[in-house]
Amino acid sequence: MSVIIPFVGRAQLTAQQNLEAFIQHAQGSRIFHGAHAISWHDNSWDLTPWVKYRGGGRSYKPHFVDYDSQGRSKKKKPLPQPFMDATKALAAYAFDHNGASAPYRWIIALRVVDKAFKELGRQSDITALDIDVLKKATEIVLSRYEDPTVAGISLEKVAEAVSRLCLCKLHMAWKFPSKKQQNQARSVNVRADGASDVSGKLPHLKCILDLASVFQNASTSVDTITTGWFALSMFSPNRVSEILALPVNCETEMDGAYGLSWQPSKGGDAMTKFATSDEWEEVARTAIHRMIDLGAPARRAAAWYADNPRTLYLPPELEHLRNRPVTRLEIARIIGTRHVDPGTMNRMGIAPSGHTTRDPGRTEGKEWAKLYTFDSVSKWVLDQLPKEWLADKLLGTHAKDALFCVPRHAMSGRLENQAHIPMLISDSQINNSLNHQTNSIFRRHNLRHPDTGHVWAMTTHQPRHFLNTLAQSKHLSQTLIAFWSGRKKIDQNRWYNHIPHEAFIEAYVEMGQQAPREIMVMGPLDDKISDRAKKEQISKEEALKLELGSVITTRYGMCRHNYALTPCPKDKACIDCGENTFIKGDGRQITEARKQLAISQAALENCRKAIADGEPGVERWLLKHETSVARWTMALEQLTDPAVTEGTLITLPAPEISETKTGLSRNIRIAENPDAVTSDDGMFEFLALGGDH
Numbered sequence: 001m002s003v004i005i006p007f008v009g010r011a012q013l014t015a016q017q018n019l020e021a022f023i024q025h026a027q028g029s030r031i032f033h034g035a036h037a038i039s040w041h042d043n044s045w046d047l048t049p050w051v052k053y054r055g056g057g058r059s060y061k062p063h064f065v066d067y068d069s070q071g072r073s074k075k076k077k078p079l080p081q082p083f084m085d086a087t088k089a090l091a092a093y094a095f096d097h098n099g100a101s102a103p104y105r106w107i108i109a110l111r112v113v114d115k116a117f118k119e120l121g122r123q124s125d126i127t128a129l130d131i132d133v134l135k136k137a138t139e140i141v142l143s144r145y146e147d148p149t150v151a152g153i154s155l156e157k158v159a160e161a162v163s164r165l166c167l168c169k170l171h172m173a174w175k176f177p178s179k180k181q182q183n184q185a186r187s188v189n190v191r192a193d194g195a196s197d198v199s200g201k202l203p204h205l206k207c208i209l210d211l212a213s214v215f216q217n218a219s220t221s222v223d224t225i226t227t228g229w230f231a232l233s234m235f236s237p238n239r240v241s242e243i244l245a246l247p248v249n250c251e252t253e254m255d256g257a258y259g260l261s262w263q264p265s266k267g268g269d270a271m272t273k274f275a276t277s278d279e280w281e282e283v284a285r286t287a288i289h290r291m292i293d294l295g296a297p298a299r300r301a302a303a304w305y306a307d308n309p310r311t312l313y314l315p316p317e318l319e320h321l322r323n324r325p326v327t328r329l330e331i332a333r334i335i336g337t338r339h340v341d342p343g344t345m346n347r348m349g350i351a352p353s354g355h356t357t358r359d360p361g362r363t364e365g366k367e368w369a370k371l372y373t374f375d376s377v378s379k380w381v382l383d384q385l386p387k388e389w390l391a392d393k394l395l396g397t398h399a400k401d402a403l404f405c406v407p408r409h410a411m412s413g414r415l416e417n418q419a420h421i422p423m424l425i426s427d428s429q430i431n432n433s434l435n436h437q438t439n440s441i442f443r444r445h446n447l448r449h450p451d452t453g454h455v456w457a458m459t460t461h462q463p464r465h466f467l468n469t470l471a472q473s474k475h476l477s478q479t480l481i482a483f484w485s486g487r488k489k490i491d492q493n494r495w496y497n498h499i500p501h502e503a504f505i506e507a508y509v510e511m512g513q514q515a516p517r518e519i520m521v522m523g524p525l526d527d528k529i530s531d532r533a534k535k536e537q538i539s540k541e542e543a544l545k546l547e548l549g550s551v552i553t554t555r556y557g558m559c560r561h562n563y564a565l566t567p568c569p570k571d572k573a574c575i576d577c578g579e580n581t582f583i584k585g586d587g588r589q590i591t592e593a594r595k596q597l598a599i600s601q602a603a604l605e606n607c608r609k610a611i612a613d614g615e616p617g618v619e620r621w622l623l624k625h626e627t628s629v630a631r632w633t634m635a636l637e638q639l640t641d642p643a644v645t646e647g648t649l650i651t652l653p654a655p656e657i658s659e660t661k662t663g664l665s666r667n668i669r670i671a672e673n674p675d676a677v678t679s680d681d682g683m684f685e686f687l688a689l690g691g692d693h
Contacts, residue, residue, distance in 0.1 A: 010166060013166070014169075015127035015166065015167055015168050015169045016127050018165065018166045018167055019086060019089075019126060019127055019167050022089050022093075022165060022167060023085050023086070023088075023089040025089075026088070026089035026090075026092040026093055027040055027089075027092075029092045029093075029095070029096055030050075030096070031045070031047065031050055031092065031095060032092075035049075036049035036050060040088065043063065043064045043065065043076075043078045044061055044062070044063045044064070045061065045062055045064075045091070045103075046060070046061050047060040047061065047062070047095065047103065048060045048061070048388065050095075051393070052393035052394050060101075060103075060104070062091060062103045062104045062107050063076070063107075064078055064079050064084060064087060064088060064091075064107065065077055065078055065079065065111075066078070066079050066080075066111060066114055066115070067111040067112060067114060067115035067140075068115075070108075070111060079110075079111070079114055079124070080114070080124055082125070083110075083114055083117075083124035083125065083126060086126040086167070087107060087110045087114075087126075090106055090110065090126075090158065090161065090162075091103040091106055091107055093161070094106045094161075105150060105151075105154040106154055106157070106158055108150075108151055108154060109137075109151060109154040109155040109157070109158045110158060112137045112140050112141055112151065112155060113126075113129065113133060113134075113137050113155070113158070115137075115140055116133045116134075116136035116137040116140060117133060119136055119140075120132065120133065120136055126162060126167055126168065127167060127168050127169060128168065128169065129159065129162055129167075129168040129170075129172075130168070130169075130170055130172070131170075131172065131174065134155070134159055134172075134174055137155055138152070138155070138176065138177060141155060141176075152176035153176060155176055156174065156175060156176040159172060159174045160174075202462060202465055202466050202469060203458050203462040203463065203466055204449065204456070206449070206450060207442075207447075207449075207456045207458060208234075208463075208466075210442070210445075210447040210456060211227060211230050211441070211442075211447075211456075211458070212227075212230075214226075214227050214441060214445055214447075215227035215228075215230065215231055215283075215287070218290070220413065221294055221406065221407070221410040221411070221417055222410065222411050222412065222413045222433060222441070223441060223444075224290050224291070224294055225291070225294070225404070225406060225410060225411060225425060225430075225433075226430060226433040226434065226441050227287070227441075228287040228288075228290055228291050229243055229244070229404075229425075229430050229460075230463065231283050231284065231286070231287035232246070232260070232284060232287055232288075233460070233463040233464065234280075234283075234463050234466075234467065235260065235273070235275070235280055235283065235284045236260070236262075236273040236276075236467065237463075237464040237467040237468050238262060238273075238464065239461070239464065240427040240430055240431075240460035240461070241427055242262060243404075244391065244404045244424075244425055244426070244427060244430070245391050245392035245394075245395070245397060245402070246260070246262075246402070246403040246404070247391075247392075247397050247401050247402060247403060248292055248299070248401055248402070248403050249401075250262075250288070250403060251284075251285070251288060252272055254272070254274075257274050257275070258274065258275045258281040258284070258285070259272040259273055259274035259275065260272065260273055260284060277553075278588075288403065291403050291404065291406075292403070294406055294407070294410065295402075295403070295404070295405045295406045295407070297315075297336055297407065297419040297420055298399075298405050298406055298407045298408075298419060298420070298421070298422040298423065299399070299400050299401070299402070299405050299422065300313075300315075300400075300420075301313040301336075301420045301421065301422050302389065302398065302399040302400040302402075302405055302422040303400035305385060305389070305422070306389065306398055306399075306400055310382065311378075312334075312374075312377070312378040312381055312382065313381075313420055314334060315333070315334075315336075315420065318330070318333060318334060321334070321374070322374070323374050324374055325353040325355060325357075325371035325372060325373060325374060326371065326372055326374055326377060327357065327362050327363070327364075327369040327370065327371060327372070328340055328342070328345065328369065328370065328372070329362075329364050329369070330362065331345070331350065331372060331377055334377060334381070334420065335381065335418045335419075335420055335421060336407060336417070336418050336419030336420035336421065337416045337417065337418050337419070338416060345372070348380045349376060349379070349380060350372050350373075350376045350377055350380060351372060351373045351376040352370055352371070352372055352373070353371045353372055353373045355371045356368045356369060356370050356371060357369055357371055381420075381421060384408060384418075384421050385421065385422070386399070386422065386423060386424055388424070389424075391404065391405065391424050399422050399424055402424060404424065404425040405422050405423070405424055405425075406422075406423055406424075406425060407419040407420075407421065407422070407423065408421035408422070408423045409423075410423065410425075411425065411429050411432075411433060413439060413444065427460055430460055431459070431460050434457060434458045434459070434460065435457045435458070435459075440455065440457065442455050442456040442457065442458075443455050520584075520645050520647065520648035520649065521544065521648065521649045521651075522638070522644065522648055522649070522650055522651075523638075523650055523651035523652060523653065524578065524651050524652070524653050524654065525547060525581065525649065525651040526651075528547060529543045529544050529547055530543075532546065532547065547560070554574065554580075555588075555592055556574040556575065556580060556589070556592060556596070557574070557580050557581055557582040557583065557586075557589050558580070558581040558582075558583065558649075559574070559577075559579060559580060559581075560579045560580075560581055561577075561579045575596065575628055575631045575632055575635065575652075576627070576628075576631065576655050578651065578652075578654050580651070580652075581649050581650065581651055582635055582638070582639055582649070582650040582651075583647060583648070583649060583650070584638070584639060584641075584644045584645065584646055584647060584648040584649075584650055585639070585646040585647065586639070589639060590636070590639050590640060593632055593635050593636040593639060594636060596628075596632050597629065597632040597633060597636060600625050600628040600629045600632055601629055603621075603625045603628075604622070604625040604626060604628075604629055607621050607622040607625055608622065627655055631652055631655065634652055635650070635652060638650050
């Protein structure tokens with residue numbers, strides 16, 4: 001490992017002298033030496049070989065062009081000298097001291113600085129950087145970027161480095177003025193109408209459902225890959241690079257629990273994340289096995305190239321063709337596609353051998369077929385192979401073992417897959433599939449916002465924000481959330497808490513509004529919703545959202561109690577609680593209801609036997625178990641009633657006798673000391689009552 005010697009500016013020297021020394025020091029950086037040396041004089045630097053990254057197909061190529069040229073494919077205008085050399089020196093410094101993404105961000109900031117100098121009518125000169133230039137640069141950043149956080153922080157870091165290294169004439173302690181406000185806006189944004197836009201970083205729930213529907217029916221390779229990534233991103237909160245770096249053998253089981261093995265990117269320890277439900281196990285298995293099947297021929301080819309990097313891979317059944325002239329149909333089989341038309345052959349540079357064949361086994365039913373040179377086929381295929389074979393540079397995962405190693409053109413949607421030419425999926429390809437203006441997965445399937453009609457779009461980070469926000473809304477411990485998300489520090493959690501405690505219920509209700517059918521409700525909850533909607537002059541959907549409150553899944557159904565306010569007021573008696581809600585047709589709830597009914601029936605028989613044997617004090621237990629049997633019987637009947645619509649929310653009427661923990665404590669107190677009854681007994685009586693609280 002090379003040692004980075006820091007540059008130290010000298011206060012007794014002029015800024016120009018320090019800058020010249022800094023540039024000379026920067027030219028000694030490791031990136032300008034060795035097998036992957038970059039030329040200082042190039043206006044684009046390929047830092048990819050120097051970066052250890054997650055996922056495949058990434059590139060790190062900062063371009064030293066001016067502000068008006070960035071993002072344009074033509075008419076690139078380089079930064080002016082001597083500002084160019086100063087920018088390159090700072091980019092090399094950023095790479096050595098701040099990591100792989102720093103040069104790109106610092107160059108963005110320095111482009112803004114260059115433009116600020118020009119708009120002030122001054123020559124771009126890093127030694128002349130001052131507060132006026134930084135103010136103008138701030139105006140440019142705020143006017144260009146909808147979220148100026150990254151560019152603003154990068155500008156601040158550049159200004160700090162230039163001042164600390166004595167590269168400018170003035171010592172400055174400058175801060176990007178809106179940094180604090182921008183950081184706050186990452187958690188809570190305020191719309192122009194004054195409402196809290198707390199879900200700006202979250203995917204719309206209908207968007208999630210629409211993408212899930214594509215996953216269920218994925219038939220093309222691009223849909224399989226995109227929805228496969230999406231399914232794994234919703235399995236647990238993971239970065240796109242972590243998912244794309246998964247090995248084929250990422251599945252594991254522990255005591256019958258299904259999980260995926262992960263290596264987080266932000267300093268977290270290697271870990272296994274288990275399925276949160278049977279459904280998510282099925283989703284993850286489906287996504288992974290689809291990717292294994294899709295990429296199998298590409299991984300076989302990648303395994304060959306790992307041992308034979310400059311020798312063409314041939315499937316075993318085609319090995320007899322090596323170094324022999326081949327037909328056009330044989331070329332298609334070598335590449336791993338159905339056919340190659342003659343025009344494409346010419347563009348590929350595949351040369352005719354000058355001979356033909358009349359071999360029936362090679363002409364595919366035709367009288368004769370033209371032969372092409374094997375060397376030209378080999379050269380073309382080898383030129384198409386990825387320049388980087390590692391799907392995960394941190395762990396050294398080769399493409400042959402990578403889950404997201406797929407056939408070439410698998411993400412095209414228009415071109416036929418070339419199964420024997422491997423390709424590693426990059427995060428930019430996933431992002432492009434989600435957001436392309438004309439060919440995104442949402443546009444191909446005509447999936448749109450139900451209110452605006454706009455085609456959906458989604459960032460690769462939104463599912464992670466969504467899951468983190470759900471975890472925050474359930475009041476999980478920050479340590480657990482950090483562990484689940486693969487973070488080393490829990491203070492990183494705060495960037496993912498975008499919506500208040502009611503978020504999940506809002507999403508749940510929104511699901512009902514946008515799903516093919518409404519959420520159906522029966523039992524006392526339905527009456528309560530109707531009464532509330534009438535009294536408060538709101539819609540039933542709004543009343544449902546308010547009545548649902550906080551929802552968590554339990555073994556007995558769904559619990560609507562808000563644990564942020566009080567602990568559970570019942571004493572392990574969910575069946576007697578008005579806040580317990582069943583879902584019609586849920587197989588697990590039906591199984592649990594049958595199990596609990598059998599337990600209660602057995603307990604009831606034991607009570608009857610004890611009474612027959614003359615045991616004292618059993619009558620109260622008899623009454624409790626009779627009530628439990630009756631209520632579990634009622635629940636089971638409604639859960640299995642064919643007349644009730646699947647998915648209906650079911651609540652039971654309040655029991656005639658129900659006891660909270662408070663009421664139980666009162667009765668124990670009275671039993672131990674009958675004289676202890678106080679004036680607070682009225683409140684105790686109220687709290688002891690059951691039903692919906």
